[in-house]
Amino acid sequence: MTRTETRRRPAAAEDAARRGRPRWAAVAVWAGAITAAFAVGWYLRRAGLATEDRLPPLHARARGWPPAWRLLPAAAVAAAAVVALPVLAARLPWRALPAAAWAAAAAWAVALAAADGWDALAAPLNAPTEYPAGLAQVRPDPLLWLQTFTERLGGYTTHVRGHPPLPTLVLWALEAAGPDGTGWAAAFIIAAGTSAVAAIAVTVRCVAGEDLARAAVPFLALAPAALWIATAMDAFFLAVGAWGTALLALAARRAGARALAAACAGGLLLGCLPYLSYGLLPLFAVPLAVLVLTRPRPHVLAALGAGLVVVPAAFTLLGFWWPDGVRATLETYLVSRGSAQRSYAYFVVANLAVLGLLTGPAVAHALPRALGALRGAIRARAASPPAAAAAPAVAALVGVLVLDVSGVTRGEVERIWVPFAAWLLAAAALHRPPARAWLAAQAATALAVQALIVSPWC
Template identity: 30%
Template structure:
């Protein structure tokens, strides 16, 4: 009798996530039956159990099948810029398809026009400066002309966004919804750009299909938190680019973007933790010595000569991949070794085994035949080796002296701090006191449903809602990130754990009870960023589970956003 096969740790992690969600559903229902409701009808999600289909159903299924079937292959082979554009388009299509399951009015145009939302207050803003000066005076529930629920619970930045949209002539919930989706889906591109800037393009390519089929897209379409997700991810991407390239402007814009996020949502002050992860990863990339990538041997034809012995195989160029920027194809992986590609007549091949003689100088007037380059069209390689080879690639350029690196890093970080300080100074000068607003919003939070929502349930029920929003693959990715942290602090690991640290801080604060499936979108999007940690042979299976999670939730629960 054959022994039963053991479940892998990855499967145990996914099972734990499913069990957590199931227990949260049962306990939430039990609280309600016992007369102590948790004030979320579809706990741990905020919505109503209502099985339904809609016009977006066939489109959502089509997008899911297309991304699962072709996404991983295209992510590996497409040129980088085209891949980013395709990823953003696919993400927009996926998000709109899910939103249209509820119909255009109920699922898109009407989401931001309810009495609790931002657009209700837009017509009353006739003087922006006066609104900012008096904003904190209308936060508390019983203050004169108090703001609606969502406006009072956030800084004025998001209201300014919708006021600006209205002043441009784009009135109503339809345009506001389109803005939230288009900006929110930029996070798909921004996460991939961040990984590439930190030296791990392979991880960015592996993550893109998971970012497209992100189950949190159910709440990106449509909520203002989807817009926050796109802005936050873009700010972190700019910070990563600014810290890893000689770009003080990008560093400054990244800092300014992160500060602007704090004026969109008070909770986004916790982006300091993912930003710290970006800083550490950028620091590692600049200080670690370049590590040659594993090379595929390509036979080089022997030059004409008296010897009939074939030339030994030569390693392929370290930057011969046409999808990646780098030096010319004739560069060798070892900078100390002379290049093998020359122009003119090659010297006769000999059978000697001594040191390689110096090669004749290259004639700049003639293009050099690349004797060790790969084909212009990338050959299809085994998926198990492609990602492993790419994930270990670091910049080929020799790292500068440690002192110079430290000074440059600190100067770019200072630019980010200056950019953030300028935003804070601008908003403070216009009349809004962030600290006073935060103090008042904590009072306002417990004047509403939060006072009746039991902390003992939501402190772990929130994690069940996050498991739904991030998808079952996120549990596996998180397990692998924790394990790998002991041996290799790679950019995907650091970014994933930085976002998780922010989630834990928000959860323990007691200021996030329910509705975190949308509130934590700016952090949840960074869990699929570490999809490269998944075995390549299993990624398509996890994509199925990610898409299935979004489709099941969207068709069984009528979400409020």
């Protein structure tokens, strides 16, 4: 070894350590923020200043004793995934990989939820505040129910009156198709929510290349956010937004009729978002980032626009005017004794700690590099693959910040953040494969939350 090489090695090691410091600092901030959010929440509740939740910042309660033996199946799924997912992501043909990731994500979500028994998969939907409890008012005349939705809003269940009419109509259509009981609705939500793993992987491949998409797959499939995919309706919202964005990304990479069909279908799905939840408007930052990265041709943009207007036009013609729905929902929100009574100053910070629980330490470690790559791409006016992979994640983070600062999301964000958190997981693609230590940390985070809390949605 020459003297020059001897000098280079310590210099390279020092440079690597310097680059790694912000990432480990981000992990420390992640852990500290979560700890502080629960500590302050405990103090506020003890002082009688935060009585809406039993375990703020989560709308949950602590378990009396962690059911260790019940977590064994989920722990076994996690261990198998940590070992197998990096291998599958590297070796499977791309055509098979999204489906394999979908299956792995579904197994992980079901294993976590089943730690409380198989009945726990459908239990969240059986609550008197949930959408299925409001279906009795829809069954006699769905069209009349839609036309009078805003006027009769105060008489609906909590989640029906807190959202536009589309989620309730989706569950009504599922019930009308034949299956009885909330078990089928739970299966539908879990299948849809976990399919977003495939959609996000497809999007990352379109904007950043196959290598980074493969690196993202294990983190997408083995995410702490899976805790709230079984079974919160927000998991269905995630699927709609993710597949709409994926179809947009595919349309930009295709030509001819297939591109137009994909763009129109993507627009149709994205046009559903404001009618699923009023809080999904900031999620449009993600498809906007994909548009900037892919720069689709004008006729693709025209097809996208045609798809986007279908759902708003249909609901307007059928008697539901979206601005009136926003106004009426805001009025019921302000007069209720629920979210509006929670502390803005506490939750504007604590909500972000909850986002950290959904995304895990691997995303916290990758986020400084993602932001750095994106900053470099903006300066150079050319997107590198790491910057392209980071862009949807950062766009989702911007959407979260906008919604958080608005003050309409005070608590219960463990489900509200699900459509956003899944995109943040794409930033973990910047870990060098196989990154099994970070995968294990993600799984451990989810197992710890499942062991220590009882949530209405997991």
